[in-house]
Amino acid sequence: MTDRKRILTGIRPTGALHLGHYAGALENWVRLQHDYECYFLIADYQVSDYADDIPRVREAVWEVALDWLAVGLDPEGSAFVIESLVPEHAELATLLGWFLPVSMLERNPTLKAEMAAMENPEDGSTERKSVPVAFYTYPVMQVANILMPRAHLVPVGEDQLPHIELTRETARRFNRRFKEVFPEPEALVGRVPRLVGIDGNAKMSKSRGNTIDLKDDAETVARKVRAMYGGPPRAANEPGRCDENPIFLYLRAFDPDTGGLAELEREYETRGVPNKVLKDRLTKVLNDLLDPFRERRAYYQARMRLVRDALASGSERMRRIARETMDMVHDALDLNYLEKY
Ligand code: TRP
Numbered sequence: 001m002t003d004r005k006r007i008l009t010g011i012r013p014t015g016a017l018h019l020g021h022y023a024g025a026l027e028n029w030v031r032l033q034h035d036y037e038c039y040f041l042i043a044d045y046q047v048s049d050y051a052d053d054i055p056r057v058r059e060a061v062w063e064v065a066l067d068w069l070a071v072g073l074d075p076e077g078s079a080f081v082i083e084s085l086v087p088e089h090a091e092l093a094t095l096l097g098w099f100l101p102v103s104m105l106e107r108n109p110t111l112k113a114e115m116a117a118m119e120n121p122e123d124g125s126t127e128r129k130s131v132p133v134a135f136y137t138y139p140v141m142q143v144a145n146i147l148m149p150r151a152h153l154v155p156v157g158e159d160q161l162p163h164i165e166l167t168r169e170t171a172r173r174f175n176r177r178f179k180e181v182f183p184e185p186e187a188l189v190g191r192v193p194r195l196v197g198i199d200g201n202a203k204m205s206k207s208r209g210n211t212i213d214l215k216d217d218a219e220t221v222a223r224k225v226r227a228m229y230g231g232p233p234r235a236a237n238e239p240g241r242c243d244e245n246p247i248f249l250y251l252r253a254f255d256p257d258t259g260g261l262a263e264l265e266r267e268y269e270t271r272g273v274p275n276k277v278l279k280d281r282l283t284k285v286l287n288d289l290l291d292p293f294r295e296r297r298a299y300y301q302a303r304m305r306l307v308r309d310a311l312a313s314g315s316e317r318m319r320r321i322a323r324e325t326m327d328m329v330h331d332a333l334d335l336n337y338l339e340k341y
Contacts (some may be wrong), residue, residue, distance in 0.1 A: 001308035007032060008151035008185075009081070010142075016048055017067040019286075020204035021157070023253050028155040030072050037320055038078035039149050040068060044313075045083045045090070046141055047132035049118060067214050069122050070297035075310035083145065085315035086321035090321035093137075095145040095329060099168065099173040100140055111139055126207065141275035143167045147182045149321045154185050158193040161217030163280045178332040181325070192253045196246045201230035215297055218287045225283045230275035237272040247278040255285045 011017070017026070023096050029040065067078060073080075076284050084087055105111060116173070120130045134141075139162075146154055146167045150246065154164050164187035171182035194203055196212030204211050212224050232244030242248040242265045255261045264281070267273050298306055330336055 003038045004035070005034040006039065006149050007151040007153045007155065008039045008041065008146050010043045010081075010145055011071045011122060012043045013057050013064050014047060014048050015060050015206050016063050016213045016215055017225045018204055019254075020192075020195040020205070020211065021067075022214060023195050024157040024190040025155055026071050026073075026190075027066075028190050032153075032155065033073060033078050036153060038267065039081055039151070039321075040073060040078055040314075041081045041083055041145055041318075042144065043083045043142070046134075048132040048138070049129070050130065061311075062304070062307065063114050063215075065311055066297055067301055069307065069310070070293040072292075072296065075106065075314060079314035079317040080250050080310045081116055081318040082311055084299055085311075086148070086318050086322050088319070088326050089141065089144050089148060091149055091326065092322075092329065093141045095173070095333065096136070096144055096147070096170055096203060097140050099170050099177075100143070103134065104166055105139060108166065109140060110159050110162045111136070128211055136299070139163050139166050141330065143170050146185055149169060149318065150325060151185050152183050153188055155188040155190070158189050161187055161189070163256045174332070179328070181332055195253060196249050198224055198246070199229045199247050200231075212286065214290065214293055216290070217294070218290075221286050221290065222283045225279050225286065228279065229290050230284075231276070234272070234275075235275075236274040239269055239272045242268055245275075245278070247275065247282055250282055251278070254289055255281070298325045 005118045009025070011021070023071055028329055029038070032038070040062050044061060050057050061082065068080065069126075071077065118131055118135070121128060142163050143166055146164070149172065154160075154167070156164065164185065166185045171184050175182060195202045196202060198209055198210070198212060199210040201208055212221060216224070219323060225247075228247060230247055234240050245268075248265065248268070251261055251264075264273065264278075268278075
């Protein structure tokens, strides 16, 4: 039991989780939760870009926890952690900042893209914002998150890979200069690294409003799929190319009947299949996937005390490991001043 390797991974509490989160990461969490000792973190320190909307963040903490329970994460086996309930993260981030060159943040492609989007929103729909200091340094906090439980594996979405690399580098530098405290964690990206949005945009994302959320009801899913972008215009029975039609990207991601799907793809490319047929199939596939999630979500939503208890006990579990790690770090950095005399 205790010699299982550890997973730490997390999500920022900014709103409801969607199919992109599921196929890109959550599915792996569910699959691996019993083979690893898991810490699932709600990163409520890392929301400096939502500082003007604190109520949304506070609400989203519960939404995220409900989504996790809905997809089948088991809070008895794994720790659900609220980052700010483990303030050791702040101390560790301060100390780890010693080992991270500014140039590594400057080169970090994910951070660069996020900062550019804040300073120059491309579609003009969100207002231009200056980048808070805490936003610039959030990867350091994330490094602290991962190193805190001395994690071995970090199942995440593809966009997080630069941050895992930063974590590995920090661990190496710390271990080399001081003491071997931290394993070098590996990243693990989900089956579908990037899910297109229902508008055909390359990425499903909350800020674009092109998501199908895990908590959407069957009617909402049907409506969203009906409105989905279905590739370049085509007469109903004109052959098309599957790769140009996002509906197929979704079916490939979620349709369990791979044989039937292969058949449908051939038909689409030779004789043509109306988008309506594809959309009806996709609606059914998605609702079959989401139905058990909806059921579990409803169960917990009617019993929020259980959600609260999961977050309380998970955060407490993390805190015990955090104290252990901080003892090792204090020892390595010779920070135990008061034990000297
Ligand atoms: N930065 C991650 C995201 O935006 C969330 C996150 C915070 C995280 N801390 C983490 C992910 C630690 C993995 C490990 O999705």
